[in-house]
Amino acid sequence: MSLTAPVDLGLALLLLGLAVWVIAASATYRAAEGFIAYGLVLALVWVRLGSVDVALTEAALGSGLTGLLLLRAAARLPPADPAERARPAKGVRVLAGLLCAVVTAGLAAVVLLLPEPAPTLAPAAAASLPATGVGNPVTGVLLAYRAVDTLGESIVLVLALIGLWSLAPDAAWGGRPGALTTAPAGSALRFLAQVLPPFGILVGIHLLWVGADHPGGKFQGATVLAAMWVLVIIAGLRRPPPVTSRATRWLVVVGSLIFVGIGAAGIWLAEAFLAYPDGLAKPLILAIEAALTLSVAVILGLLLAGPPEAERPTERRS
Amino acid sequence: MSEATLFGLCGAALVGLGLYGLICHPGALRKILAFNLIGSGVFLLFGIVARRGAASGFGGDPVPQALVITGLVVAFAATALAVALVLRLAQTSGRTGLDPERPGQPEGTRRTES
Numbered sequence A: 001m002s003l004t005a006p007v008d009l010g011l012a013l014l015l016l017g018l019a020v021w022v023i024a025a026s027a028t029y030r031a032a033e034g035f036i037a038y039g040l041v042l043a044l045v046w047v048r049l050g051s052v053d054v055a056l057t058e059a060a061l062g063s064g065l066t067g068l069l070l071l072r073a074a075a076r077l078p079p080a081d082p083a084e085r086a087r088p089a090k091g092v093r094v095l096a097g098l099l100c101a102v103v104t105a106g107l108a109a110v111v112l113l114l115p116e117p118a119p120t121l122a123p124a125a126a127a128s129l130p131a132t133g134v135g136n137p138v139t140g141v142l143l144a145y146r147a148v149d150t151l152g153e154s155i156v157l158v159l160a161l162i163g164l165w166s167l168a169p170d171a172a173w174g175g176r177p178g179a180l181t182t183a184p185a186g187s188a189l190r191f192l193a194q195v196l197p198p199f200g201i202l203v204g205i206h207l208l209w210v211g212a213d214h215p216g217g218k219f220q221g222a223t224v225l226a227a228m229w230v231l232v233i234i235a236g237l238r239r240p241p242p243v244t245s246r247a248t249r250w251l252v253v254v255g256s257l258i259f260v261g262i263g264a265a266g267i268w269l270a271e272a273f274l275a276y277p278d279g280l281a282k283p284l285i286l287a288i289e290a291a292l293t294l295s296v297a298v299i300l301g302l303l304l305a306g307p308p309e310a311e312r313p314t315e316r317r318s
Numbered sequence B: 001m002s003e004a005t006l007f008g009l010c011g012a013a014l015v016g017l018g019l020y021g022l023i024c025h026p027g028a029l030r031k032i033l034a035f036n037l038i039g040s041g042v043f044l045l046f047g048i049v050a051r052r053g054a055a056s057g058f059g060g061d062p063v064p065q066a067l068v069i070t071g072l073v074v075a076f077a078a079t080a081l082a083v084a085l086v087l088r089l090a091q092t093s094g095r096t097g098l099d100p101e102r103p104g105q106p107e108g109t110r111r112t113e114s
Helices: A004-024 A028-048 A052-076 A090-112 A122-132 A137-145 A147-165 A187-210 A218-234 A246-269 A281-305 B003-024 B028-052 B062-093
Strands: none
Touching (some): A004 B003, A004 B028, A028 A052, A122 A281, A137 A147, A137 A281, A137 B062, A147 A246, A147 B062, A187 A281, A218 B062, A246 A281, A281 B062, B003 B028
């Protein structure tokens, strides 16, 4: 038994404890707070599993931005009336508990009976990595071997934003997103929003740049950039752009457009959609990553900012 | 027990916990939280598959890792959309749950911010 075993056990117990807290907490905002802590512990677990790329994404996106989203939503929702707060009958809860225990037992059995030796694509990924010019195998998978997944994902993000905007009442269309600007910010928050973004933007660009060879990449970098933008919006230093702004819409789609454009060019230049010509893989991957970072950052920020609202800032405080 | 097995069992427990919350919590926002727990449990199962596939000098199989990163981003987008739907539901009907049998508060008396 190595020295790290107690650490792993402690992390696992902490993770499960926080998960129980998220489910059992009485108030929704407490559950959301628990979820943020849960996400940070989960990021540590990912580090222990050797997936630093995933750990960065989990800490920034799974814990940070998702936590912010849920906290704001918990603050804006009306308190549930007692009739809605009633839990299902005891029999239903016991049945649900049994069902969930069966599901967990099934998954645990799968975990314990995983094939030995474990199947892996790591040698295949390593074999062709030099041809792509990137050193980080995860970036290689995201942008070379499985680029079509990443392309689909960048389009899913655009669709999610369209879906979110389409929830706006007719009267509010053309307005600015209002979910992040509900209360006047204190001076400490405004100060933080002036000091932190220059460093945050550097960190975001650094994460993008080192992602080619080390843990990091466009999603992690874009999340940090989006967080900086959201901080500035929450502090009231800048307002989110109106949804009819043409410049914003171009920023939202430019990543996917460049990705599709380079992918389509591959049909003629490299004989397949999303294939890169020899020797040009690295510059093309970097171009796609840079454009996607910009688009993903803008989309994440706009997803947090919510659907447009009518320009009556005092209405919601009545 | 290796760390992969330990955290794999952890992921299995998270899926069960999240499923319980999804079924038993009446509040829509709590259901979203529970659903995110299920998602992270599933991602963790991917993580141990990646860890067990460590080879060629990598700390883990990069393919499942890349899938999890893609999944995390999509999960965030889906959560943002779901939260917006819940907020809109509360705005139009005053309800915070999904049970259509229970009427919400009338439009004029509800509080939209706490």
